[in-house]
Amino acid sequence: MASTIRVRAVSNGDTTDVQSLIQHPMDSGFVKDAKGDLIPPHHIEVVEFEHAGKTVFTALWGPAVSKDPYLKFSFKGANKGDELKVSWVDNKGATDSVVAKIG
Amino acid sequence: MSEQAGPDRTRRLIIKGAVVGGLAGFGLVGGGLMRVQAADASKWPKDAFAQKTEADAIKAIYGKSAEESDKVRLDAPEIAENGAVVPISVSSTLADVTSIAILVPENPFPLTAAYKIPAGTSPMVGNRIKMAKTSKVVAVVEAGGKLYSATKEVKVTVGGCGG
Numbered sequence: 001m002a003s004t005i006r007v008r009a010v011s012n013g014d015t016t017d018v019q020s021l022i023q024h025p026m027d028s029g030f031v032k033d034a035k036g037d038l039i040p041p042h043h044i045e046v047v048e049f050e051h052a053g054k055t056v057f058t059a060l061w062g063p064a065v066s067k068d069p070y071l072k073f074s075f076k077g078a079n080k081g082d083e084l085k086v087s088w089v090d091n092k093g094a095t096d097s098v099v100a101k102i103g
Numbered sequence: 104m105s106e107q108a109g110p111d112r113t114r115r116l117i118i119k120g121a122v123v124g125g126l127a128g129f130g131l132v133g134g135g136l137m138r139v140q141a142a143d144a145s146k147w148p149k150d151a152f153a154q155k156t157e158a159d160a161i162k163a164i165y166g167k168s169a170e171e172s173d174k175v176r177l178d179a180p181e182i183a184e185n186g187a188v189v190p191i192s193v194s195s196t197l198a199d200v201t202s203i204a205i206l207v208p209e210n211p212f213p214l215t216a217a218y219k220i221p222a223g224t225s226p227m228v229g230n231r232i233k234m235a236k237t238s239k240v241v242a243v244v245e246a247g248g249k250l251y252s253a254t255k256e257v258k259v260t261v262g263g264c265g266g
Contacts, residue, residue, distance in 0.1 A: 015225065028233060030211060045147035058219035062152040064210050064233045066188045072229035073218075087142040095141040 005098040009084045016078045016102055018049065018057070020071045022088060028063040043091055044069065050085040051078050078102050152214050157206045157241060160214035164204065165250055169243050172197070172251035177242040179255045183234060186259040192229035193253075197246035200226035204245075209238030236262045 004023040009016055022044065029041030047059040047069075056075040078084070080102055087097035151164035161169055174197045183189040193203050203226070204217040215232045226244065234240075237258045244251045 026233075030235075045144055046142040048142040054221070055219075056221060056224050058146065059230075060147055060152075060217040060219070062212055062215055064207065064212065064215040066231040066233055070229075070231050072192070073224065073227060075224040077223050089142040089144040093144070097141055 003098045004096045005086050005088070007084065007086050007098060007100040009078075009100055009102040011078060011080045011102050015074050015076055016051075016084075017074045018072065018084065020047075020049075020086060022047070022069050022071075022096075024068060024088075024090065026061075026063065026065055026067045026069060041091060044088045045091055047071070047086070047088045049073075049075075050087075051075070051082060056084075148217070151217070152212055154214060155212065157208040157213040160206060160212075161204070161243060161250070164214065164217055165202075165243070165245060167250055169250035169252035172244075172253065175242055175244045175251050175253035177240065177253040177255050179240050179257050181256075182258045182260065184260045186234040186236070186262045188231050189234050189240075189257060189259075190229070190231050191240060191242075192227070193242040193244070194225075194227035195244045195246065195251070197226065197244060197251060199247040200244055202243075202245040203228050204243040205230070205232060206241040206243065207232065207234055207238050208241065210235050213241075234259045234262070 005020060007020040009018045024044050025042055027039045027042040031039050033039050041063045043063040044061050048055055049057040057073050059071060082102045084100045084102055089095045148164050151160050154160035154163050174195055176194045178192045191205055200220050202219055205215045206213045207215055216230060218228050220226055234257060239254050240257050242253045
């Protein structure tokens, strides 16, 4: 039920400002756990934002992006009430996606 | 598996009526079955993210090197108390920006994040990154087929290669 993705897209007339927060450990692969074993890398690789069938923003992330990654960008050509799709995939093949309404 | 994959996978299986079980299934399923198309993992430039130097990483992802430009704006704190969460934003006044990348030369793998900017999307991105120790941060902007960069030193009090 609960999505890992929180996204806020606000139209300012011409431009839509997007902010997103994704829940993910973003393990770098350089940190040890309590037993002293390395925690293997586990991070999001690709995040895509899609409006009206067109990709408006793509993030390619390595393991040095912070835990629970935050992202901010803006794009043109969307109206209030339009849908913005957000999806991610990580290095273990897990994915999540959400559709947000532009406000 | 991770705590992340568990509930997520369950949800997807319900959505798709348990058609696909494999973790890699998202790439193999026709669009009709998917409610929302998942991000495409094949777009990830594995090679560039594995490079150990900043110059090699830029070459691997863009195939060329960057020149310094005052038209690339890099906003970063002068001192980051917590290296695990360093807010970085990059913008540019250059025309026809198609990509933005952020690199930290002192990290084990310098390439931290790369963004694709299609026409109609502003040449700006804000995000948060991890820094192992005090380092330059390099912002690279691809505009009109050429590469431009800006650099800023960020002092890190407590290193945060995730820990």
